[in-house]
Amino acid sequence: MGSEAADTGLRERIEGLMGQVRAELAELVAIPSVADPRQFPPEECARAARWVRDAFAGAGFTDAWLAEMSDGSQAVLGSRPCPDPDAPTVLLYAHYDVQPPLNEAAWRTPPFELTEVGGRWYGRGAADCKGNILVHLAALRALGDQVPVNLKLVVEGSEETTGALEEFVPGNAGLLRADAILICDSGNAAVGQPAVTVSLRGVADVIVGVEALTSELHSGLFGGAAPDALAALVAMLATLRDDRGNTTIPGLDNTQVWRGAPYPAETFRADAGVLEGVSLLGDGAVADMVWSRPAVTILGIDCPPVDGSAAAITPRASAKLNLRVPPGTQTGEAAEALVRHLRAVAPWGVRVTTEIEAPGPPFAARTGGPAYQAIEAAMREAYGRPMVTLGDGGSIPLCNVLADAYPDAELILMGVEEPLALIHAPNESVDPAEIAAMALTEALFLQRYAAIRR
Numbered sequence: 001m002g003s004e005a006a007d008t009g010l011r012e013r014i015e016g017l018m019g020q021v022r023a024e025l026a027e028l029v030a031i032p033s034v035a036d037p038r039q040f041p042p043e044e045c046a047r048a049a050r051w052v053r054d055a056f057a058g059a060g061f062t063d064a065w066l067a068e069m070s071d072g073s074q075a076v077l078g079s080r081p082c083p084d085p086d087a088p089t090v091l092l093y094a095h096y097d098v099q100p101p102l103n104e105a106a107w108r109t110p111p112f113e114l115t116e117v118g119g120r121w122y123g124r125g126a127a128d129c130k131g132n133i134l135v136h137l138a139a140l141r142a143l144g145d146q147v148p149v150n151l152k153l154v155v156e157g158s159e160e161t162t163g164a165l166e167e168f169v170p171g172n173a174g175l176l177r178a179d180a181i182l183i184c185d186s187g188n189a190a191v192g193q194p195a196v197t198v199s200l201r202g203v204a205d206v207i208v209g210v211e212a213l214t215s216e217l218h219s220g221l222f223g224g225a226a227p228d229a230l231a232a233l234v235a236m237l238a239t240l241r242d243d244r245g246n247t248t249i250p251g252l253d254n255t256q257v258w259r260g261a262p263y264p265a266e267t268f269r270a271d272a273g274v275l276e277g278v279s280l281l282g283d284g285a286v287a288d289m290v291w292s293r294p295a296v297t298i299l300g301i302d303c304p305p306v307d308g309s310a311a312a313i314t315p316r317a318s319a320k321l322n323l324r325v326p327p328g329t330q331t332g333e334a335a336e337a338l339v340r341h342l343r344a345v346a347p348w349g350v351r352v353t354t355e356i357e358a359p360g361p362p363f364a365a366r367t368g369g370p371a372y373q374a375i376e377a378a379m380r381e382a383y384g385r386p387m388v389t390l391g392d393g394g395s396i397p398l399c400n401v402l403a404d405a406y407p408d409a410e411l412i413l414m415g416v417e418e419p420l421a422l423i424h425a426p427n428e429s430v431d432p433a434e435i436a437a438m439a440l441t442e443a444l445f446l447q448r449y450a451a452i453r454r
């Protein structure tokens with residue numbers, strides 16, 4: 001049997017499974033598995049966990065079970081050994097918890113009722129990440145008994161909140177150990193344009209406080225000579241970018257260039273909702289700015305609010321800054337550089353306090369190994385065009401945890417969450433064609449990876 005024949009059969013089988021995919025995705029989306037007990041009862045997450053466990057048990061993970069995490073959430077774990085003793089092991093990842101609907105009034109369809117509009121399926125979690133759960137299930141069902149690798153499974157239930165799986169992995173490394181890990185919680189550059197994400201930025205928060213006076217002072221009697229803590233803070237924050245919007249922190253390289261697929265400026269403007277007439281920032285291309293260079297965002301400022309403010313000079317003020325750094329930069333060192341810079345530019349001898357919170361490292365996938373060869377070939381065959389590599393300006397701490405626990409494993413980030421999916425926003429949706437093509441990709445990958453490794 002040649003690969004052509006195998007492909008044709010798989011493609012048709014997945015096409016034939018799409019009715020079931022839709023029905024099951026509708027069941028799963030109807031469970032509001034928001035992992036925040038203040039917003040939704042924890043029983044909803046428990047229901048989703050049981051649904052996922054039972055679905056994968058039916059797809060050959062006969063030992064599928066619920067593992068209790070430190071935050072009380074449950075991860076669905078399982079394994080599906082293959083008779084060939086030399087077969088490699090592939091870990092399938094997804095999560096069943098979802099973001100809250102947020103602004104319900106902004107939804108055009110009920111958030112927990114899968115609804116088709118214009119060929120897309122709308123609902124909270126339809127893409128992130130329940131659509132990816134259906135990708136795994138459709139791939140497995142299309143392959144039937146012919147899965148030529150050992151499979152392991154983890155579908156976690158607190159990815160959007162505590163990330164408790166990150167704590168679980170080091171102490172339970174044997175359960176998830178694999179040669180290749182398919183982290184299906186990402187997406188293509190656009191519908192029909194296959195991609196894997198190979199780079200994530202690291203993140204750290206820095207809180208900076210400024211103090212100049214013992215208390216508020218009348219701005220008429222003292223203004224002009226009294227040092228104003230808020231003015232000092234504003235001056236310090238203003239030095240974090242140059243006129244063109246480049247992040248300017250001594251010691252942090254702001255010239256690196258992205259080597260993978262571009263992020264077209266017009267697409268970015270639309271994705272980001274940038275108002276007409278407002279410029280994008282930085283001297284680099286969009287992909288350079290969001291994937292390869294550092295960025296500082298001012299998350300919040302503590303100072304008197306406009307309503308209720310008095311004619312007084314502010315004695316103290318503080319800001320929370322969010323720093324993102326690309327692979328190749330140590331997050332902790334970058335945060336220290338930011339702190340040194342803030343202290344150096346503080347005017348008038350004001351007192352400065354700083355605090356660095358929870359630095360998380362950047363991630364760069366090790367590409368070029370057998371799993372990457374196999375996914376590249378699988379995507380080309382499934383989509384009929386070559387795969388590209390993307391970055392992600394955000395952070396997925398689990399990737400670093402898995403890379404540390406399994407230094408020899410190849411991590412592949414992919415999935416159905418392309419930009420139109422609007423994950424985490426109102427009106428989240430998934431393109432069913434992406435579910436079908438990703439499922440075909442995954443099935444072809446499992447075949448090809450086994451063949452390459454043999």
Ligand SMILES: [Zn+2]
Pocket residue numbers: 095128129159185
């Ligand atoms: Zn997700």
